[in-house]
Amino acid sequence: MKRHKNGLLLLTFFLLAVVFLSMVFQLEEFNQKKTVKIVFIPKVQDKTNDFWMSMISGAKSAGKEYQANLTILAPEEENDYQMQKQYIEEAVKMKPDVIALAPIQYSEMTDTVRKIKEAGIKLILIDSKIDEDLEETYIGTNNRNAGLQMGKKMRDYVNKDSKIAIVSHVKGSSTAMEREAGLREGLGDYEDRIEAVLYSNSDYRQAYDKTKELMRDHPDINLIAGLNLYSTVGVARAIKEMNLNREVNIVGFDNDIEGIQYLEEGIIDTLIVQKPFNMGYLGIQTAVESVRGNKMEKNIYCDTEVITLDNIYTDENQKLLFPF
Amino acid sequence: MIIYFSLLVLLTVTVFMFFSIRYTKKNLMENSEKNSKLLIEQVNFNIENYINYMENISQVIMSNRDMTSYLFEPNTKETGSDLKEAFQTILHARKDIYNIAVLGDNGRYFINNGTDALNLRSRLAKKEWYVDAKKEGSKILISSSHVQNLVSNDYKWVVTLSRGITNPETGKVEGLLVIDLNYDVINNLCESISLGNKGYVYIIDRKGEIVYHPQQQLILSGVKKELLKEVSNVRSSLTYTDEKGENKIYTPFHSDKTGWTIVGVVYTSELAGDEKAVRAMYIGTASILILFASILAVLLSAKITKPIKQLQAAMNEVQEGKFEQVYIDTGGENEISSLTRSFNRMTKRIDELLKNNRKEQAEKRKSELKALQSQINPHFLYNTLDSIIWLIETEDSSQAIKMTSVLARFFRQAIGNSKIYVTIWQELEYTRNYLLIQQMRYKDKVAFDIQVDEDVMECAIVKLVLQPLVENALYHGLKYKTEQGNIIITGCRQGDRVILTIKDDGIGMTKEALSTIFQKKTSDKRHNGVGMKNIEDRLKMHYGPDYGLIVESEEGVGTVVKVIIPYKRMEDTDEET
Numbered sequence: 001m002k003r004h005k006n007g008l009l010l011l012t013f014f015l016l017a018v019v020f021l022s023m024v025f026q027l028e029e030f031n032q033k034k035t036v037k038i039v040f041i042p043k044v045q046d047k048t049n050d051f052w053m054s055m056i057s058g059a060k061s062a063g064k065e066y067q068a069n070l071t072i073l074a075p076e077e078e079n080d081y082q083m084q085k086q087y088i089e090e091a092v093k094m095k096p097d098v099i100a101l102a103p104i105q106y107s108e109m110t111d112t113v114r115k116i117k118e119a120g121i122k123l124i125l126i127d128s129k130i131d132e133d134l135e136e137t138y139i140g141t142n143n144r145n146a147g148l149q150m151g152k153k154m155r156d157y158v159n160k161d162s163k164i165a166i167v168s169h170v171k172g173s174s175t176a177m178e179r180e181a182g183l184r185e186g187l188g189d190y191e192d193r194i195e196a197v198l199y200s201n202s203d204y205r206q207a208y209d210k211t212k213e214l215m216r217d218h219p220d221i222n223l224i225a226g227l228n229l230y231s232t233v234g235v236a237r238a239i240k241e242m243n244l245n246r247e248v249n250i251v252g253f254d255n256d257i258e259g260i261q262y263l264e265e266g267i268i269d270t271l272i273v274q275k276p277f278n279m280g281y282l283g284i285q286t287a288v289e290s291v292r293g294n295k296m297e298k299n300i301y302c303d304t305e306v307i308t309l310d311n312i313y314t315d316e317n318q319k320l321l322f323p324f
Numbered sequence: 325m326i327i328y329f330s331l332l333v334l335l336t337v338t339v340f341m342f343f344s345i346r347y348t349k350k351n352l353m354e355n356s357e358k359n360s361k362l363l364i365e366q367v368n369f370n371i372e373n374y375i376n377y378m379e380n381i382s383q384v385i386m387s388n389r390d391m392t393s394y395l396f397e398p399n400t401k402e403t404g405s406d407l408k409e410a411f412q413t414i415l416h417a418r419k420d421i422y423n424i425a426v427l428g429d430n431g432r433y434f435i436n437n438g439t440d441a442l443n444l445r446s447r448l449a450k451k452e453w454y455v456d457a458k459k460e461g462s463k464i465l466i467s468s469s470h471v472q473n474l475v476s477n478d479y480k481w482v483v484t485l486s487r488g489i490t491n492p493e494t495g496k497v498e499g500l501l502v503i504d505l506n507y508d509v510i511n512n513l514c515e516s517i518s519l520g521n522k523g524y525v526y527i528i529d530r531k532g533e534i535v536y537h538p539q540q541q542l543i544l545s546g547v548k549k550e551l552l553k554e555v556s557n558v559r560s561s562l563t564y565t566d567e568k569g570e571n572k573i574y575t576p577f578h579s580d581k582t583g584w585t586i587v588g589v590v591y592t593s594e595l596a597g598d599e600k601a602v603r604a605m606y607i608g609t610a611s612i613l614i615l616f617a618s619i620l621a622v623l624l625s626a627k628i629t630k631p632i633k634q635l636q637a638a639m640n641e642v643q644e645g646k647f648e649q650v651y652i653d654t655g656g657e658n659e660i661s662s663l664t665r666s667f668n669r670m671t672k673r674i675d676e677l678l679k680n681n682r683k684e685q686a687e688k689r690k691s692e693l694k695a696l697q698s699q700i701n702p703h704f705l706y707n708t709l710d711s712i713i714w715l716i717e718t719e720d721s722s723q724a725i726k727m728t729s730v731l732a733r734f735f736r737q738a739i740g741n742s743k744i745y746v747t748i749w750q751e752l753e754y755t756r757n758y759l760l761i762q763q764m765r766y767k768d769k770v771a772f773d774i775q776v777d778e779d780v781m782e783c784a785i786v787k788l789v790l791q792p793l794v795e796n797a798l799y800h801g802l803k804y805k806t807e808q809g810n811i812i813i814t815g816c817r818q819g820d821r822v823i824l825t826i827k828d829d830g831i832g833m834t835k836e837a838l839s840t841i842f843q844k845k846t847s848d849k850r851h852n853g854v855g856m857k858n859i860e861d862r863l864k865m866h867y868g869p870d871y872g873l874i875v876e877s878e879e880g881v882g883t884v885v886k887v888i889i890p891y892k893r894m895e896d897t898d899e900e901t
Contacts, residue, residue, distance in 0.1 A: 014618060018611060054541075061539055065522055257479055264445040264473070277541040303545075313451060315533060316544035318471045322479055323541070 151186015
């Protein structure tokens with residue numbers, strides 16, 4: 001009995017001692033932040049695609065800063081939404097805390113995306129949205145604002161008998177719809193000058209061909225807006241080839257070296273440039289924060305820059321236009 | 325005891341740990357700063373190496389006669405093979421040199437192997453690096469990192485070394501030598517530096533503009549903040565808390581050659597990671613120490629407290645008078661054990677003294693008893709002798725003979741037996757002789773009957789118990805009765821005890837008399853007889869507290885005295901004199 005009592009006393013004391021020590025030295029081990037497991041599924045991972053490479057490096061940068069366990073699953077081609085659906089299912093099997101997704105399709109992959117939610121995994125959408133509200137947070141360009149910015153800039157090039165064409169990218173995709181809507185709003189009174197809306201389906205070739213066709217059918221068009229990189233570059237190629245660069249102003253979206261060259265050459269007049277590095281960074285940052293239980297805003301927008309010949313090589317813009 | 329001891333240990337360990345951890349933390353910080361500094365110096369060393377190399381190249385090119393003649397002599401259409409060869413050799417040897425170009429203000433230029441064309445849309449006059457280079461005259465200038473669009477169709481991140489070329493004819497600076505270092509060199513150099521998992525290196529130029537930063541885009545677009553100009557004048561490490569509340573240690577290093585400041589950034593939380601490991605180790609050690617200390621405390625207290633408690637228990641026993649079982653042995657050779665030894669000696673001594681004392685007392689009582697036993701009521705003798713004389717005078721010689729012989733037997737029994745114990749039979753005989761004498765004296769005044777079971781006859785009884793009781797019955801009970809009195813002595817065994825009953829039908833006793841019967845030391849002085857108290861005491865002394873006398877009496881009816889003794893055969897009795 002006595003011995004037993006002593007033992008009990010000793011145990012109590014020992015526990016007390018541990019608690020006391022923990023308190024004195026604030027053992028952070030107990031509430032150490034756990035590593036967040038993230039799967040990031042961009043639209044494409046292609047060394048020649050600066051936009052997505054830049055976004056991936058932004059994501060990696062945040063991954064390093066937040067010490068997250070970051071896996072990247074990306075299709076090799078930007079339109080391959082079947083592949084992306086497969087990657088989503090694969091990602092769900094990996095049981096991460098959160099999936100950051102840049103969906104290729106607005107409505108065709110909603111069923112697959114829903115599985116993320118059903119598996120109890122948080123969803124962060126980057127760059128594009130889907131037709132159902134499944135995400136914790138959307139991080140991307142405020143496409144409407146970007147369109148607005150574009151439309152307002154386009155007014156600089158409008159004269160009294162201007163005719164405008166829009167070369168959009170994928171019909172039904174959220175970015176295409178929002179950019180076009182913003183553009184129309186930005187144009188204001190000049191909205192009725194829009195003669196045609198074409199879709200390049202994110203393909204240089206289609207953009208090029210359709211532009212040529214457009215110029216044959218509507219030779220009076222003198223202002224073309226490309227709503228993404230493929231459209232913009234395709235349009236510029238066609239216009240350059242048709243030697244119409246003096247007659248036609250091109251306002252484009254996104255950039256690559258070719259686009260910059262056209263800008264330097266004066267074929268393209270203005271580029272609306274997104275900030276994919278920031279998007280990737282904020283996407284992963286938000287993913288980490290949401291897993292850690294911080295309430296995030298529903299939409300986090302990255303602004304866009306208006307690039308003209310005069311500001312290509314400013315400190316900020318050259319990093320944006322030539323990320324590597 | 326354990327608690328105090330353990331608290332002491334805990335306090336010691338805590339204080340020790342507190343200072344240890346503080347010291348370790350300080351050490352960790354200092355080490356990390358040293359480490360950062362070392363790594364950054366290494367980065368700087370490498371960068372300066374590149375710059376030195378570029379300077380050497382520039383030196384080689386500046387001393388190339390072909391170059392100036394090509395740039396400034398209007399007659400020269402083609403470059404000499406010298407310049408071309410020099411450029412090609414350099415570009416071939418060093419993949420990290422992207423471009424080498426000489427640009428004349430007159431529009432002449434030679435780039436790389438001579439086939440690369442100047443980008444006509446490069447708008448050099450608007451480029452910061454070009455403007456700065458032009459301002460410097462013939463001096464060497466290292467630009468910040470920028471995208472070089474000098475060569476058509478080529479947009480590469482570079483760091484440019486520029487140097488004005490003087491026209492030997494005019495003596496004025498009329499051209500520019502451009503050497504572009506692949507920015508990847510610096511990028512890789514900085515990325516390869518490991519400052520913990522999260523730490524990083526960045527470089528700013530003398531204007532405070534970013535040459536390299538892993539998150540340059542975030543900073544330039546205002547998403548994140550970074551110390552730029554703030555560190556360019558700082559010589560030592562500084563601690564900075566960013567907008568997310570993370571503590572970082574900035575260690576800057578200034579290069580005079582490039583004018584750049586290379587900054588190493590370490591997250592204190594990661595140091596704390598190390599610190600945590602150290603802390604965990606310390607706490608683990610402390611826990612084990614405390615565990616051991618606690619065990620030691622228990623053992624020690626067992627060694628100290630246990631004997632004290634034993635001693636305390638023994639003291640209590642002693643207080644209650646139990647000396648025999650108090651011997652304690654605590655073992656060991658310390659203060660406590662010497663104390664217990666003293667205690668043992670003391671109790672033993674006390675015990676001895678007490679025993680002696682008790683023995684002496686007992687002896688005294690025994691001798692008193694002996695004296696008492698040998699006392700025969702002298703009146704009884706006188707009276708008996710008187711009666712014998714009277715019988716002889718009345719010539720009733722047979723009665724006289726009988727009485728004398730009974731008296732003789734009585735005295736033989738009274739005096740001749742020196743033993744303490746006798747058999748009940750012997751005691752009864754003695755009593756019978758006494759009663760016979762009294763009967764002869766008082767004729768028919770007394771009648772008696774002895775009915776004792778054969779079973780108990782051979783039992784031992786302390787001598788002189790029954791006779792005094794009978795004497796008491798005669799003198800206090802029957803004597804005051806006018807008619808004949810009866811005394812009945814019975815005896816039987818009840819279990820392991822023997823009960824002898826002396827019953828008389830005398831006047832009995834009042835309740836008050838009965839209640840004080842054992843208080844009188846001796847009975848009536850006149851009879852010089854033996855008091856109840858004396859008999860009771862003797863019985864208790866010999867047989868223990870469970871035995872003795874029970875007296876019942878009713879006034880006018882009589883008295884019953886029961887003698888209760890253990891059933892013990894005479895042979896089994898230890899005779900002690």
